Amino acid sequence: MMRTYFDEAIGTVPPAQVDVDDVIRRGRRRSRRTGIASAATVVVLAAAGLVGTGLRPIWGTDSDTAAPSTSTEQRLTRALEAAVAAHAPGKVSDADNGLRPLQVAHLSHERYRGLFPRPVVAVKSAPNVYAAAATLTIGVRTGVFVIFIGRADALFVPPKCQAEVGDKYSCTIATGPQGALIVRREWTYGEDKGVHRQSTVQIDKTDGTRLVLSANNLVLDPGQLIAIGTERALTMTP
């Protein structure tokens, strides 16, 4: 009986603006993207020290948040494309949400929604960090490559090796080109058919720029990641 009163109160129902076929089409597209995203997520989490180390990442602080800068995105994209071409020549693929592979975008970009831990997906609170991702195929290997670029206070990753160094996790700290502090981490995680290998380098440049570069499936070795990340043009203070 009550339901009848509710229906009377609703009155005439206008034609639906929701189409089930559109929902299914969007869902299919999202599923395709998720395949790429899940691999990238593993890379990202590993880059942050989440996989294998028990650490939780802190992606940003309030001290360095800023609106996306198109000029910064374009400048960093040019620098990254040149660096990858120079140090890791191969096939670059995967683009979505209007971004081409290796195109650098601010973390508030639609592409990164759902891909990274929640604190970074809100535009308002997104730290002033830029990122790019791509699937690289070099020789017989294919893997996901991810890079974050920001100032050290916006891209917070402890610049030290954790205590859990063991058979499946190694970490070394060294001084690299132009005095950059380089933290190099390598992981093996998963079991049986799900074993993954991950290389991550964190580079703290003397100009205050911090980069985290990560690749899985040995598509890039740590030396290549360091070579890319220490390119002078990849900086927040050109």
Place this chain on the structure above:
Amino acid sequence: VKGSDEAEFREYVSARLDQLRRVAYLMCHDWHTADDVVAVTLDKLFQRWRQARSAANVDAYVNRMLINAWLDERRRPWRRETVTEVVPERAAPRSGSATVDETGIMSLLRSLPARNRAVLVLRFYCDLSVEETAQVLDIPAGTVKSQTARGLEALRAAIDVRSGVR
């Protein structure tokens, strides 16, 4: 989502779309927003269809998603509602969507906070039990009971139903 799952999803949505839109409209009182909320819900439902269809009560599962989508939508700055004692005057309804609110139900719902409103809609329109409503809204059954009692009293006053509602 496989082809057979898609067919099942399409069948379910086709059968329930009108009901979902009505529930959403009872929550937000605006067909544009209602359709937005339903679209968001269906997007999520498509991704979780296998999980949803294995639920003991698929409709309750979907209603939960719908309510959550609406609560999320309300938090967006441009959607924020303010609960007031006096319901403001509304613009004339769109052509073809005339609302006959002779019972005052819509006005009553509009005057309630979001979760109270959801309790009434779930209990009296979706016919969910106290326990199911509590589960959907993630609140204690006691809270559902007390809000239902208060809402029922108000509904009775609004539509002058003197008996037969339980």
